[in-house]
Structures are given as structure tokens and as C-alpha cells.
Amino acid sequence: MKDAKFAITDIETTGSGIKGNRITEICVMVVQNGSVVDEYTTLINPEQTVPLYIESLTGINDEMVCNAPQFSEVADEIEKITQDCIFVAHNVNFDYNILKSEFSDIGRDFKRKRICTVRLTKKLIPGLFSYSLGNICTSINIPHFDRHRAGGDCEATVTLFQRCVSLDPEYEVITEFLNRKTGASYLPPHFRNSDFEKMPRTTGIYFFKDKDGIPLYIGKAKNIKTRIKSHFQERSNRKYKLMQATHSIDYELTGNELLALLREAEQILKYYPKYNKAQKQYTKPYTLTSYHNQKGIEVFALHKNKKSPISWMKFYTREEAVKFLEELCLKFNLCPKYCGLQRDLKECAHYKIQECSGMCKDEISIEEYNQRVAKAVEHTQEYESSCLLIEKGRKKGEKAFIYLSKGRYAGYGFIGESEDLSHPEDFRNYLIPQNNSAYTDRIVSRYLSTKKNIKRIELNEISEETEYYEPEDLLAGFN
Structure with missing residues (x-):
């Protein structure tokens, strides 16, 4: 490993996403045995207009790149200098996937082992206030000139990588990162692999949260861990931005898909997450x-x-x-x-x-x-009667119930497998009351009209009424 070559790379692009984003500048510095042994830097004609906000950030404008080579003209050089190297970048998934996309557009594959200096720094230099390249350099006194240009950012990343190697002289951490077989290589830069490994493989809902713990996205899954990993591997611009903003992921087990759908609907209406789209448009039934x-x-x-x-x-x-x-x-x-x-x-x-x-x-x-x-x-x-729908619980020996008051969702609970729920006073001791909405109404309606062999307990003595809210009322505070 000590003789390995690392292609430290930085690119500037026409935007902040992945799809449709084109390279305007690239710098690759090859590090071996602690020293830079090769280097390649060039502007690239993106074959599209450089947006004004990108020009303001990087200083790269249309005039600078109009006579620069197109990516197809420099692809051989990039292929050659990164050959037999481990691809390294700060927030590596961005640079790697943009570069991979550029190669794909000209009908070529690009595949390298990769390491992210954000994740590497978090492991070797924990406790920093921020792990953006600029803030890390300020925190640990790394010179960082010509910011937001490929050459300047690449030089700073090289120094940062060298600093990390000095803290990992036997390459134990680097080797561990390279040999991971989980979704770790796709993880958001602010999310720890140890937290991902703790994710359950059971049914429930999950929350992508920002640095303040506010939900950015809420979803449901039969297998929470597998579904979260699939989010990491998606390549849309929207999903990329979500991953960049995610600092933690929380979850709630439900044991069954019906309750997961209901809890997802409730939580989306409660938090109105930025990256959820499905329930923002209400359709009349x-x-x-x-x-x-x-x-x-x-x-x-x-x-x-x-x-x-x-x-x-x-x-x-x-x-x-x-x-x-x-x-x-x-x-x-x-x-x-x-x-x-x-x-x-x-x-x-x-x-x-x-x-x-x-x-x-x-x-x-x-x-x-x-x-x-x-x-x-x-x-x-x-379908409009008051009843309990009995479903699978979160663990062995447990079952879940969903309470419908006059056909409308009114709450849920979990009980032991042997518990009898034939009387209202029995289930109310375990009931977690919930407000109904048109979205939960839709979920229940679809379940009742399409599901076969429903296990239900009819209730004839209903003393409470559930509140019902239309989506317009629930979302009024967000309009």
C-alpha cells in the first residue's frame, strides 16, 4: 500500500448537481510515497454556457473555455494519468461521478477505486466544526490559495491527504476504506459508516436529517437498510443534493407495510420535508x-x-x-x-x-x-365500520393493530401475540391516537379494497370520534 499511487483530483463544473453537469476545469496530481510524481491541469470546453453564479464563484467564464479542448480531446490524458491509481477527491462521489459521466457520454468506461478525503479526515481528525475543504484548511493550517479553481483546490487536497497519511502511517484506515463491501463508498460525506451498519433490515420509516436534526426526506421501506443504500446509489441531481445536506438518518420500526405507509403520511404532513414530493399535491377522490x-x-x-x-x-x-x-x-x-x-x-x-x-x-x-x-x-x-386491522408486529411475539373509527384511521398500537382485543377497553390501553387526513384515508381505502384475507376485529362500542383534516388545513401553514 505504501507504494500505491493516488490520483488526487479536483474538477470545476457548470453546476452543483450530477446529471447534465459538465466539466470546465480539471486538475490531477499523482501522489506516491508522499510526493507528487505527476500532474495534469487543463480548462475544458463544456459545450454549454457557464452560469453566472458559477462564474462568480470560480472566475471561469465562457470566454476562458470557448477555445479550450473538449472533454473527448483530453480523455486519453485523464485516462492515462489516473491509470493504476486510487482516485482521491474531497467529496469524492461528486468528482468521480461527473468524470464517469463524461467518459460515458463519449462511449467509454471509467472505473477506479476511490477514497474521500472528507470521510478520511473525519476518521483521522475528528471533532472539527466543519469538513468543507476551506474550513478544514483553516482549522489545521493548510495553505489554500486560488480557491474554487481546480489547481488551487487540488493542491490543498494533496496537502490534506498527506496530513492524513502522516496520521495513518501504516495505511490501516485507508486500507479499511478501500476494502469496505457495504454501501460505505456511496455514503453522504457527513454520514458515518458505523451508523449505516446499525440500520435494520426490517419494515418501517426512515428520516434523512440535516445538521440541525430537521427532516429533509421521509420514506418507508420493507427493508430499511437496503432502501437507504439505494438512495445513496441514485444519480439524480435532486438525490445528490439531498445526500450533501444529510448529516444523520433516523428510523422508526412498524413491522408491516400498512402501518409504514400510514406513519410515512403522518410524518410528511407533520414536517413537510423539503425533498418529499408525493404528498404536496392533493387529488380529490x-x-x-x-x-x-x-x-x-x-x-x-x-x-x-x-x-x-x-x-x-x-x-x-x-x-x-x-x-x-x-x-x-x-x-x-x-x-x-x-x-x-x-x-x-x-x-x-x-x-x-x-x-x-x-x-x-x-x-x-x-x-x-x-x-x-x-x-x-x-x-x-x-368499509366504514369501526374495527382493528391486525398486522405483523416489529418483533417476534408481537402484533400490530391499526384502529379505524367509522372507517377512518384513528391510531395504532403494538401488543403481545396472545393478547385478546375483542373489547374496546382492551385495545385503548395500547392505542397511540393519530389524526386522520385524506392521505391516510386513501391508504386505508386502497388496503381494504385490494388486500385479500384481511384480519380484522369489529368494534361495536365506540365512544370517541376521530378528528378529520383535509390536506388544505394541514398544509395551510406552509402556503
Whole structure:
């Protein structure tokens, strides 16, 4: 290892992300046995305009790079000088992935072992206020001239790397970093590998947090550790910025996917994280209603924006609603024509439901048909009942319950596998009450309408009402 060559690299680019970002300048200094043995520096024509804020930061402008070589013209030099070297940079994933992307754009591969001097410094020089290159240099008295230019930043990184080697003369830490087989090479620069290794491989929600502990992103996963690692490996500009801002990752175990979805929705509405998009746009649901037509036949209908005195169920995609109505037709032998599944037809001719009640052909009486509809309505009301949904717990010997008050999410809890929850007073001792929202309503609705073999305990004695909030009310403070 002591004879290894390290290609200390710094690049300047047209932006702060990864995708669509082009190199404007590169400097590579090869260090071997503590000394610089080779060097290569050049401006590069990015084949796009240099943004004003980048020009203000680096001093590199369109005029400086217009006559510089394009990346394809210097690729051989970069390939050659980094050959058989360990690639080193401050926040290495940025420089490495930009460079890899440039090679990919010209149809070539670029693959090197790599080390991040941010992570190396954190390990060997712990306790610094900040691990940005400029602040590290100020803290430990490293000369840093010509900042935000490839040559100046690369020289400072070389000195920093040499300082780290002096603290790791046997290359034990460097060797450890190179030999890691986990997601460590993809970790955010401010996040410790030891914390990543503690992440569980079970179901729950997770929080990417900034330096002040404020959630930046909240997600759910069946396997928290695997999902977090996949975030590290994504290459979008948005995900890169999230990783740069992340200082810690927290998690909460749920044991099952339903509760994970509900807890994710609750926490997103509570913290409104910067990098969550999914729940910022509210979509009005489709409402299942019924009415009597001119002949006196009770007809099911779906509507999205109209108000109705009768509302049986809500669906958040038309596909879910149609699927439920088709199952209702089959289960209670109804007519697709009178279930909102067909229009402008005298008789039913549904592609899936081959037989109908005969109401469309006047083969049964209106009274008999409406009795079938009444049974179907009674069936839909099961979805609005108060009950406990029983799911897998967080550990062996434990089960989780989700409390629905009149069909709406009202809380959850965890109990022993042998506990009996047949009476309200039993489960309330373990209940963690929660407010409902249109988002949790959507999750429960989808679960009830699509999940097979649901384990539920009906509750007939409900003494409390759950509060219900529309997303507009919950998000009012953020508008």
C-alpha cells in the first residue's frame, strides 16, 4: 500500500448537481510515497454556457473555455494519468461521478477505486466544526490559495491527504476504506459508516436529517437498510443534493407495510420535508354514491367534484373504483349498466361480466333488483365500520393493530401475540391516537379494497370520534 499511487483530483463544473453537469476545469496530481510524481491541469470546453453564479464563484467564464479542448480531446490524458491509481477527491462521489459521466457520454468506461478525503479526515481528525475543504484548511493550517479553481483546490487536497497519511502511517484506515463491501463508498460525506451498519433490515420509516436534526426526506421501506443504500446509489441531481445536506438518518420500526405507509403520511404532513414530493399535491377522490332513476331503479355512480347527499365509499384512482364496482356486480349479481360501468347501452355487454341480473332486459322486478343493491350497499358499509386491522408486529411475539373509527384511521398500537382485543377497553390501553387526513384515508381505502384475507376485529362500542383534516388545513401553514 505504501507504494500505491493516488490520483488526487479536483474538477470545476457548470453546476452543483450530477446529471447534465459538465466539466470546465480539471486538475490531477499523482501522489506516491508522499510526493507528487505527476500532474495534469487543463480548462475544458463544456459545450454549454457557464452560469453566472458559477462564474462568480470560480472566475471561469465562457470566454476562458470557448477555445479550450473538449472533454473527448483530453480523455486519453485523464485516462492515462489516473491509470493504476486510487482516485482521491474531497467529496469524492461528486468528482468521480461527473468524470464517469463524461467518459460515458463519449462511449467509454471509467472505473477506479476511490477514497474521500472528507470521510478520511473525519476518521483521522475528528471533532472539527466543519469538513468543507476551506474550513478544514483553516482549522489545521493548510495553505489554500486560488480557491474554487481546480489547481488551487487540488493542491490543498494533496496537502490534506498527506496530513492524513502522516496520521495513518501504516495505511490501516485507508486500507479499511478501500476494502469496505457495504454501501460505505456511496455514503453522504457527513454520514458515518458505523451508523449505516446499525440500520435494520426490517419494515418501517426512515428520516434523512440535516445538521440541525430537521427532516429533509421521509420514506418507508420493507427493508430499511437496503432502501437507504439505494438512495445513496441514485444519480439524480435532486438525490445528490439531498445526500450533501444529510448529516444523520433516523428510523422508526412498524413491522408491516400498512402501518409504514400510514406513519410515512403522518410524518410528511407533520414536517413537510423539503425533498418529499408525493404528498404536496392533493387529488380529490372519486366518490361512490347511489340514486333512484326515473324508473325507480337504484343506480350506483362515481363522481369526483359533485356534492351528493349519499356517499358510500371513496377511491383515489378511477381504476380502483372500477375494479371494486366490477366485484360488486359479480358478488351481488347486479347490472353493469346500473353500476356506472357502461353507458348509452340498452342492454349490458360488459367485456368482463358476461352475466348480469337481467334488470336491463326487464327480466326481474325493480323491487328484487333494489333488494340486491341494498345488500351491496350493506357490504360497502363494512368499509366504514369501526374495527382493528391486525398486522405483523416489529418483533417476534408481537402484533400490530391499526384502529379505524367509522372507517377512518384513528391510531395504532403494538401488543403481545396472545393478547385478546375483542373489547374496546382492551385495545385503548395500547392505542397511540393519530389524526386522520385524506392521505391516510386513501391508504386505508386502497388496503381494504385490494388486500385479500384481511384480519380484522369489529368494534361495536365506540365512544370517541376521530378528528378529520383535509390536506388544505394541514398544509395551510406552509402556503
